[in-house]
Amino acid sequence: MIRVPPLPEAKKINCITPTSYETFKTCYLRGIIESNINFKKFIYFHPKTILGIVSHEIISDIYSNNLNEVLGNDFNSIVNTIKEIFKNKCQFYANQSKENPFILKSNDVENWPGYNMRLTRLIRFIQKNVNTNGKKQQTLKNKGGIEKTYEVFNGKLKGKPDRIRKSNDHEIIIEDYKTGQILEAGSLKPHIRRQMLLYSFICQEAFKVSKIRSIVIPLFGQPYEEEVDLLEAKSIANDAITILNDVNRQIEEVNSGLKSLLDLATPSKNACRYCSFKFVCGRFWGNHELRLSKDSFNVEGKVLGYKQYGKFTNIYIDCNLSKIVILKNINEIAGSLLGETIKLIDLQLEDNDDLYFIAVPTYRTIGFKL
Incomplete structure (x- = not known):
């Protein structure tokens, strides 16, 4: 077992992203800790997180034409190669920390819960979307350019959509792929929808278009597509900047001694259930009902x-x-x-x-x- 690290210093947050927006909406303290590189291992060495990262990386490699040589083979050969790539990437992340903090750390990544399910879904996704053995399916790699980061509000709001396509001079299509479930009661999960709205505002500013469609592509299931309400997208973007400014205002108060960093915590059942940093949060630790x-x-x-x-x-x-x-x-x-x-x-x-x-x-x- 490792020692409990101290709380990080309260440093100014320079920008907010569609992902960190959701974190800060939930809890300012969690967002501040998550932005500190020394605490990344408490997120990224969790087996479920690694499986998601690896699935996403492989799909990104397909989009970016990095697996063209593999995808030109017959499907059985593709499956065997993807299995090997998937396992090696999981093992790479599992080996990154000599002080892996997780108790149930298994050296055999193939025994991780969810390993076979994620791999099977990845293979089905490839089978459905990628040319194999000369078949004339629509290929992912012909759908758009590589990932690129765009920024607005003088760099305060940044985002990197998985894929952007230009439909015509006035419209773009933003594609984002997910490794988990994307729907809730038949509609796009609220946090994913907010993410797509932020991407849309950023891309509207970057490309100066009047119409945007967003498509969320899950690893398993049907894509979800909708035309973006650009006024709603602008409203969410303004809210993100409001949160960023408020976080930095409160960080200044911490550094001037007006409050403690723990005062920025907002413990609740939803906020704390999947938080990776409960171990340093005195507010959580003092709430017996939660812990x-x-x-x-x-x-x-x-x-x-x-x-x-x-x-x-x-x-x-x-x-x-x-x-x-x-x-x-x-x-x-x-x-x-x-x-x-x-x-x-x-x-x-x-x-x-x-x-x-x-x-x-x-x-x-x-x-x-x-």
Whole structure:
């Protein structure tokens, strides 16, 4: 286990993007931490995140003509090559950190939850959209240029759509591909729609067009297409700049001693559930209802003892709660944790009896020594 890092310095945020806009809308503190390079490993070494990054990279390589040699083969050869590329890329990201903070870190990436599902969807996507063995399907690589970053408001708002096509002198088409689900109750998920509106405003300013269509292309399922309301896009862009200015105003207050960085946290069930930085957020840690929920059980305490069961270990932790916490099925060397005070993030509460909280690690669980 690694040591808990201190909160980062409160530094001015120079720009906001469609992605960081959603983060800052949820919690200013989370956005500030996420912008700090030293905290990236708490996001990017999570297996689910790696699978999404790798899927996106491979599709981007197809768009950018980097896999032309592979795609010219028969489909069976393409499948075998994509499988190899997918595995190697996952392994590359998994090996990036010598201090990987995740408890359930598996060296065998093919055993990750969701690995085969993501790979299968990627292969189906390629089969549907890419020329194979001379067939005259519409190819992704003929749909547009390479990714490019555009900026407006003197660089305060930046965005890099996956693909932009010019339909005519007055219209462009923005394409963005997603590795997860894109619909909610039959409509585009609100955060994806806001992202496309921000891309649209940025591109309208860059290309000076009067009409924009957006197409969101999922790895699995049908694309979602709509004509963009440019007035709505402008409204969302103005809101993004308002948030950026307010964040920087509050950062100035932190640096002048008027408030603490933790005052910028807005803990809630939705904000905290998938936040990767709960371990440094005192506001979250002080809210027992949030940190001791069934699906996100977070504890801190002294390791009292352990029992070995084959290659797995159960450890007993005194967390100053009403009961002892038993953490099951970890593969850490338990002897090195005996007597240590540890912090564990994103466990799952498996059982709760009169004497014990019984929890198990998930693939989101991060462990720290204090």
